[in-house]
Amino acid sequence: xxxNRIARVGAVAAVAVLSLSACAANEPAPAGGGQPSDGGSxxxxxxxxxxxxxxxxxxxxxxxxxxTANPDxxxxxxxxxxxxxxxxxxxxxxxxxxxxxxxxxxxxxxGGFGAxxxxxxxEVPAYISPVAVVFNLEGITELNLTADVIxxxxxxxxxxxxxxxxxELNEGVELPDLAITPVFRGDExxxxxxxxxxxxxxxxxxxxxxxDDAWPVDTQRSEAAQQTSGVEAAVKxxxxxxxxxxxxxxxxLGSAAIKVGDEFVPFSSEAAAELVAASPLEDGRxxxxxxxxxxxxxxxxxxxxxALVSYLIGCQQYDDADVAAIVKAYFSYIVSxxxxxAANEAAGSAPLSSEVASEAQTAIEMIGAAQ
Numbered sequence: 218x219x220x221n222r223i224a225r226v227g228a229v230a231a232v233a234v235l236s237l238s239a240c241a242a243n244e245p246a247p248a249g250g251g252q253p254s255d256g257g258s259x260x261x262x263x264x265x266x267x268x269x270x271x272x273x274x275x276x277x278x279x280x281x282x283x284x285t286a287n288p289d290x291x292x293x294x295x296x297x298x299x300x301x302x303x304x305x306x307x308x309x310x311x312x313x314x315x316x317x318x319x320x321x322x323x324x325x326x327x328g329g330f331g332a333x334x335x336x337x338x339x340e341v342p343a344y345i346s347p348v349a350v351v352f353n354l355e356g357i358t359e360l361n362l363t364a365d366v367i368x369x370x371x372x373x374x375x376x377x378x379x380x381x382x383x384x385e386l387n388e389g390v391e392l393p394d395l396a397i398t399p400v401f402r403g404d405e406x407x408x409x410x411x412x413x414x415x416x417x418x419x420x421x422x423x424x425x426x427x428x429d430d431a432w433p434v435d436t437q438r439s440e441a442a443q444q445t446s447g448v449e450a451a452v453k454x455x456x457x458x459x460x461x462x463x464x465x466x467x468x469x470l471g472s473a474a475i476k477v478g479d480e481f482v483p484f485s486s487e488a489a490a491e492l493v494a495a496s497p498l499e500d501g502r503x504x505x506x507x508x509x510x511x512x513x514x515x516x517x518x519x520x521x522x523x524a525l526v527s528y529l530i531g532c533q534q535y536d537d538a539d540v541a542a543i544v545k546a547y548f549s550y551i552v553s554x555x556x557x558x559a560a561n562e563a564a565g566s567a568p569l570s571s572e573v574a575s576e577a578q579t580a581i582e583m584i585g586a587a588q
Contacts, residue, residue: 260546261289262539268294268302268315269527270444271408271463272344276315278563283550290543298444300405300430306332306530313531313544315343317407318430319508320530322501333532334587339505341577343551344527344560345493345567347464347484348411350473353452354378354393361386361481362473364522368416368423370459371399372434378457386476393457396438400451400460403441405430408525412461415523418514463525464489465564478518488521490567495520505533505580507573531584538586545584552577 273296280292294315297305302314309331319340328336350367352360366382369375375382379392402409407430414428426433432441442451445462452460452470464484474481482488496511509526516522529548535541550556557568569577 258287258289260287260539260543262537262543263291263293264312264540264543264547265310266292266294266302266313266315267297267305267311268530269299269317269344269407270296270446271299271317271346271465271525272296272315272527272564273445274465274564275344275560275566278559279547279551279556282555282559283547286550287543287546292543292547296444298402298404299407299410303530306330312535312540313529313548315527316530317525317527318410319506319528325506330532332535334534334536335532337503337505337533337583338530339533339548339580339583340528340530341505341507341548341552341580342509342526342569342573343529343548343577344525344564345489345569346486346525346527346564347489347521348408348415348461348523348525349464349467349484350459350461350475350523351449351452351467351470352459352473353456354395354471355456357390357392358471359483360390360471360473361476363476364416364420365423367473367475368420370397371401371416371439372424373399373437373439374423376438395457398455398458399436399439400442400448400455400458401432401434401436401439402444402448403432404443406444407527408445408461408463411525412523414511415513418512419522461523463564465566475522477516477520477522480518482519482521484521484523486561486565486567488519489524490570491520492516492522492524493526493567494570505583507576507580533583534585534587536587541584541586545581548581548584549578552581 276294299316302316305311306314312332330336378395384392410428410430416424417428440451442448445466448460448462449466452458474483495517496509499508499510502508513522531544552574560566561568
């Protein structure tokens with residue numbers, strides 16, 4: 218039976234406030250990681266990480282704060298995209314990764330995690346953010362769209378901005394007689410997985426594909442771009458473009474409010490948190506593997522239905538004790554109140570709830586050095 222662990226906190230306000238007081242019994246690492254009582258840091262060394270570009274702005278804030286608190290530590294995070302990050306973790310070239318999708322249970326059962334001393338891994342949510350549908354239309358900053366219309370646009374069935382299906386959702390908006398150019402992630406991406414999962418679950422007739430980290434459409438007039446920054450740049454560069462990106466990169470692009478029930482919901486960290494708050498943990502995963510079963514088709518009223526849950530993934534056991542200590546302290550900082558507030562300020566993400574943070578810290582406590 219699935220347990221809706223986040224929903225038990227009761228309201229989205231709890232999702233926006235984080236406290237690790239419930240973790241005191243586990244004695245988690247301090248917010249900066251690795252500080253003894255005299256205020257100095259005991260950590261030293263370098264860890265290499267790759268993965269989700271959606272976490273890029275948050276990772277910059279996290280690494281800056283963590284390295285300030287731990288001056289003998291270097292955390293080198295490269296936003297290569299989630300798919301590359303997962304490949305690197307298997308190959309052993311990344312000590313930990315960020316990923317917009319967790320490993321599947323089948324992938325975990327296969328094992329072969331080259332970064333780890335064993336095949337036991339830790340996966341914890343670190344970053345909750347809306348995936349915004351963004352566009353570039355002169356003089357238009359907001360539009361209302363439904364899942365069916367979005368699906369037909371990205372499936373190249375709706376070709377012009379003044380199509381009646383768009384116009385009837387946006388009375389009073391002067392839509393141009395202009396070709397639509399969809400922009401998609403050309404690299405495998407958990408952001409694409411989140412976006413296609415939304416379309417597959419809510420608009421299966423308009424979007425006859427399964428959710429996938431790789432773009433599934435045999436495109437004729439769409440444009441591929443690499444990583445979040447590439448999609449952002451491509452949409453900005455072309456009049457009539459439309460794409461999907463982590464909300465931290467929307468900037469001055471136009472964005473869509475998405476229909477949920479009888480209302481159109483614009484993206485926000487609070488509205489994305491409401492979707493995750495209604496989601497249970499996946500069945501069949503180990504205690505250190507906290508993965509959420511987010512179903513956009515069951516989005517409650519007021520929730521933004523395209524919400525990215527991005528994960529930190531590390532080893533339960535490392536061969537190098539220094540690496541184990543750094544990863545454990547860094548993960549602890551990220552899920553702490555300070556870490557989540559830093560991500561919110563840098564990227565507009567939704568802070569983890571106190572319950573999710575507590576469960577994440579419990580999983581992080583499993584990280585250590587191989588005996």
